[in-house]
Amino acid sequence: MQAAFQPGEATLDRISWVRLSAVRLPLATPVSDAKVLTGRQRPMTEIAFLFAEIATEEGHHGIGFSYSKRAGGPGQYAHAKEITPVLIGEDPSDIAKIWTKLVWAGASVGRSGLATQAIAAVDVALWDLKAKRAGLPLAKLLGSHRDSVRCYNTSGGFLHTPIEQVLENATASLGRGISGIKIKVGQPDTAEDLCRLAAVREHLGDGVPLMVDANQQWDRPTAQRMGRAMESFNLVWIEEPLDAYDVEGHAALASSLDTPVATGEMLASVAEHWELIRGRAADVIQPDAPRIGGITPFLRLAALADHHHLQLAPHFAMEIHLHLAAAYPHEPWVEHFEWLEPLFNERLDIRDGRMHVPGRPGLGFTLSDQARAWTTEECEFGKRP
Structure with missing residues (x-):
């Protein structure tokens, strides 16, 4: 041995x-x-x-x-x-x-x-x-399907941010070349969630991709009610409406709503994601390579997701996930957070609604x-x- x-x-x-x-x-x-x-x-x-x-x-x-x-x-x-x-x-x-x-x-x-x-x-x-x-850039080593990936911003839509600032942040993100906007929901007062969402949709107009993220804070009845109430906002997805390990609840929600259900970021292994996939509990799977053990297990999971024709939207760490999303057969999304930028000497190229794979070898980053x-x-x- x-x-x-x-x-x-x-x-x-x-x-x-x-x-x-x-x-x-x-x-x-x-x-x-x-x-x-x-x-x-x-x-x-x-x-x-x-x-x-x-x-x-x-x-x-x-x-x-x-x-x-x-x-x-x-x-x-x-x-x-x-x-x-x-x-x-x-x-x-x-x-x-x-x-x-x-x-x-x-x-x-x-x-x-x-x-x-x-x-x-x-x-x-x-x-x-x-x-x-x-x-080679890592995406090219893996065998990329595209040289750029749709991207959406999350960092501007957290719940500590007043709604006026959320709207300004969304405008700034679109001005940077980012195509989609995600805001946080899941407050104890669900009416406040709907008010914030309505304000953002009105500000953006109908043509801008918009997502929401409840961070696992709804129970099953609340998720059903909120999911139905949000159908009119034409969302790209509703993210983490339930506890990350509630496979049955997510499956029931995904089958009853027109809006796609996204989840997976909090799971910590391929095996846990497989339960989601096997249970038909997500329309969009959101693995995080650092959380599940790196790129090696991420590639195993991506193969499973591809086999089941799932959409892919990796969580956080765009510096890694841009390459992995570029190598996924179906058109994915990458999450934009500017938080990590001070750690590196290089910056990603974002324009025309897409994040572009750098031409630099490897991930394309050096420590600052x-x-x-x-x-x-x-x-x-x-x-x-």
Whole structure:
């Protein structure tokens, strides 16, 4: 069994060095969605990132990241620190094998959630490295179906934002070349949700794609009532109307509404997403590569979603998901958040309603000096290049 994990004669390069970094990105304004207004979470003031930088004996480099909101960041870093030493000496091309090796290195804590989210940073870095070595953008390495993807903005429509500012934010997003707008709903006062939604639809007009996101805060009867009440707004989708694990409830809602139902961002493994797919519980599936363990499991999930003819709209982390969405057979959406921009030296090209795949190799991003300044912990393994 052990021999299966050893690089074979075809190995041309080996991982020689890995650096892990814990980074805290502060948000300019505390952010609230429906989970805050219902008392289940506190406002979000920062995002914790786990970065992995990998180098090989032949001089190739890759960078990847995972993240956590409100809690879990220190845990991801601690778990990654425990299992990362097994990378040294591995062939960086054997990404799926390495993913499995890392899972087994930390098998006692399971194969989902924090355990695989720690692996995600390494997995993304390996894919970045592989594409850079090939001299290709990651989307092209995977085999893209398009060079740009429809994008919608979420960051301007949170519930802590007064409706007048939401309208200004929407105008600014459209001015940046973004095609769709998503606003948060799910407040205890459902009438207020409908008032905000009506104001946004009137402001945008009928031709602009509009989505809503309840962040899991409705029960089944409320979701049915609100779904019916929102049919007239011609929404692209209603997102997370119910608890993320309520497969039966989502399935009933999806079958009864004309408006598509979207969900999946909070799930932490391919297996959990498979329950949604098998239960016909979503019209639009919204996986998050860092949350489910990286690009390797994301590609497995994308194949399942494609087989069942589902729409795809990956959650957050547009710097990663643009490439993955570009490689999905059916026309997808990518979520626009400008929050991560200070972490990188490069910016994405957004115009004509679409986010364009960069021509730079790999993911196309390098860490900024600001990201280094926000680093709270770091460790290294192997020999520094």
